[in-house]
Amino acid sequence: MNKTLxxxxxxxxxxxxxxxxxxxxxxxxxxxMMFDPKLGESxxxxxxxxxxxxxxxxxxxxxxxxxxxxxxxxxxxxxxxFPVVLILLLxxxxxxxxxxxxxxxxxxxxxxxxxxxLMTQLFFFLFTILLLNGYLTGLILLLSEFFFPDELDLICxxxxxxxxxxxxxxxxxxxxxxxxxxxxxxxxxGAGAALIIASxxxxxxxxxxxxxxxxxxxxxxxLFDPQKLLSDPAGALWGPLILLFTAGGLSSMAVxxxxxKDLSL
Amino acid sequence: xxxxxxxxxxKDYGQSRGIFNISFTIEKGETVGFLGPNGAxxxxxLRHLLGFIRPDHxxxxxxxxxxxxxxxxxxxxxGYLPGEISLINELTALDFITFMARLKGIQDxxxxxxxxxxxxxxxxxxxxxxxKGTKQKIGxxxxxMQDPEILILDEPTSGLDPLMQNRFIELIRKKKxxxxxxxxxxxxxxxxxxxCDRAIxxxxxxxxxxxxxxxxxxxxxxxYIIDFGCEQDAASxxxxxxxxxxxxxxxxxxxxxxxxxxxxxxxxxxxxxxSVQPQSLEELFMHFxxxxxxx
Numbered sequence: 001m002n003k004t005l006x007x008x009x010x011x012x013x014x015x016x017x018x019x020x021x022x023x024x025x026x027x028x029x030x031x032x033m034m035f036d037p038k039l040g041e042s043x044x045x046x047x048x049x050x051x052x053x054x055x056x057x058x059x060x061x062x063x064x065x066x067x068x069x070x071x072x073x074x075x076x077x078x079x080x081x082f083p084v085v086l087i088l089l090l091x092x093x094x095x096x097x098x099x100x101x102x103x104x105x106x107x108x109x110x111x112x113x114x115x116x117x118l119m120t121q122l123f124f125f126l127f128t129i130l131l132l133n134g135y136l137t138g139l140i141l142l143l144s145e146f147f148f149p150d151e152l153d154l155i156c157x158x159x160x161x162x163x164x165x166x167x168x169x170x171x172x173x174x175x176x177x178x179x180x181x182x183x184x185x186x187x188x189x190g191a192g193a194a195l196i197i198a199s200x201x202x203x204x205x206x207x208x209x210x211x212x213x214x215x216x217x218x219x220x221x222x223l224f225d226p227q228k229l230l231s232d233p234a235g236a237l238w239g240p241l242i243l244l245f246t247a248g249g250l251s252s253m254a255v256x257x258x259x260x261k262d263l264s265l
Numbered sequence: 266x267x268x269x270x271x272x273x274x275x276k277d278y279g280q281s282r283g284i285f286n287i288s289f290t291i292e293k294g295e296t297v298g299f300l301g302p303n304g305a306x307x308x309x310x311l312r313h314l315l316g317f318i319r320p321d322h323x324x325x326x327x328x329x330x331x332x333x334x335x336x337x338x339x340x341x342x343x344g345y346l347p348g349e350i351s352l353i354n355e356l357t358a359l360d361f362i363t364f365m366a367r368l369k370g371i372q373d374x375x376x377x378x379x380x381x382x383x384x385x386x387x388x389x390x391x392x393x394x395x396x397k398g399t400k401q402k403i404g405x406x407x408x409x410m411q412d413p414e415i416l417i418l419d420e421p422t423s424g425l426d427p428l429m430q431n432r433f434i435e436l437i438r439k440k441k442x443x444x445x446x447x448x449x450x451x452x453x454x455x456x457x458x459x460x461c462d463r464a465i466x467x468x469x470x471x472x473x474x475x476x477x478x479x480x481x482x483x484x485x486x487x488x489y490i491i492d493f494g495c496e497q498d499a500a501s502x503x504x505x506x507x508x509x510x511x512x513x514x515x516x517x518x519x520x521x522x523x524x525x526x527x528x529x530x531x532x533x534x535x536x537x538x539x540s541v542q543p544q545s546l547e548e549l550f551m552h553f554x555x556x557x558x559x560x
């Protein structure tokens with residue numbers, strides 16, 4: 001890893017991270033404050049009246065405990081969809097933009113190997129994702145303890161948080177892999193975004209009803225299942241582990257492709 | 266051993282685009298101009314030297330090292346200025362120069378500051394709002410600030426005003442005296458003429474000529490535009506020169522080598538004005554290789 005490049009990326013990207021943290025703080029705060037075990041019954045009634053809509057956003061099982069409520073309303077969709085936007089933006093800013101504009105020529109002509117440049121960008125990407133997840137985990141924990149002391153099942157909650165981190169890591173690696181796959185940067189950005197957005201849509205569709213359930217097998221997002229992480233921790237942990245393993249594989253392939261790639265800078 | 270060695274380099278992008286069977290060497294301390302019109306293949310060749318792209322065929326080496334496989338080791342010794350200046354827009358010029366210096370492992374920024382002063386570079390503004398010429402100056406500072414033993418500069422004076430172009434040429438002459446090996450690409454003959462020992466001329470992806478600058482200079486035709494005092498003189502002058510083109514009292518004549526004979530011929534006549542038109546690279550090609558070959 002190159003420290004100078006890492007610090008430069010921090011200098012130019014920290015505001016973006018803060019922006020996403022601020023937006024997610026707002027959402028997380030509002031949703032946690034909405035928790036009320038008695039409200040669960042009325043929400044369940046509402047979900048039953050619009051089952052497909054609630055199911056599409058992964059909010060079918062409201063649950064009676066705080067951790068079930070968080071798993072449903074935050075980890076089911078919001079904490080996946082919003083960070084996806086950050087991941088796509090970072091993928092563009094950390095790699096595609098350098099190649100597209102030609103400024104990668106400066107990095108490559110500074111006596112640093114391609115491998116080191118890509119590893120630094122990847123490390124920064126994962127570091128940002130880690131910071132965001134660390135912040136969200138701490139924030140939700142603090143808000144839960146503040147509004148509903150001792151209500152949160154900590155072990156279940158940390159399982160959820162670890163699963164989400166694995167999913168974000170996988171999406172970041174997928175984004176980098178797509179950029180390194182294509183010679184044309186328009187396709188590079190587009191392919192990553194299309195794959196990730198298509199995965200999200202497939203997951204939403206697969207939750208709508210039985211006739212679309214087969215779609216869950218077409219996306220790796222299925223491997224992060226918040227409900228299963230609560231109900232069947234031993235079985236559900238395999239999903240995040242596979243996501244992490246795949247992220248590692250995609251990252252290695254991204255480095256390999258980038259090192260061999262023709263860059264018309 | 267040659268510092269830069271390219272042998273049978275081919276990169277075929279299809280539809281006759283690319284570079285084909287390029288071979289040349291550059292010795293230590295040589296200053297070589299890489300001349301060619303836009304799209305001739307200059308930048309593609311230089312990209313191979315920096316290890317940005319891999320050859321389809323042939324070898325590209327700097328100091329005996331393969332440029333793609335050992336790009337990091339090579340770029341530590343090379344100062345490079347890309348043809349398309351694309352800096353990191355969100356930084357200020359000074360931040361960018363400092364960032365690049367740290368990336369290159371330069372501890373002492375004195376040379377960078379000297380170069381900024383030499384090129385009159387105001388480095389405190391955001392790059393995003395800077396002109397093409399100012400960005401070019403930043404690029405030149407970054408390329409030269411580690412005092413590299415090899416300089417590869419792609420269209421280095423693009424966007425610079427005449428004063429800065431002259432300063433750049435002076436700097437290149439100084440570097441040449443210090444023993445730096447320099448390869449600079451250009452589509453302007455004058456720029457190469459004033460700085461280089463030798464010129465490599467590329468056209469449609471193929472090497473058209475490699476000549477010592479002295480020989481190119483001697484053989485290079487120049488167009489003299491003569492305004493005669495009366496039309497009769499202009500007409501009689503044209504009769505003596507089959508290639509002369511007459512428009513009223515003005516006659517244009519292209520000749521190679523010394524203008525001694527022309528001056529002698531004109532000495533007895535009343536001349537209102539005499540000017541020399543620099544020849545474009547296209548015209549130079551036509552002179553050297555004939556119009557048919559040029560097409």
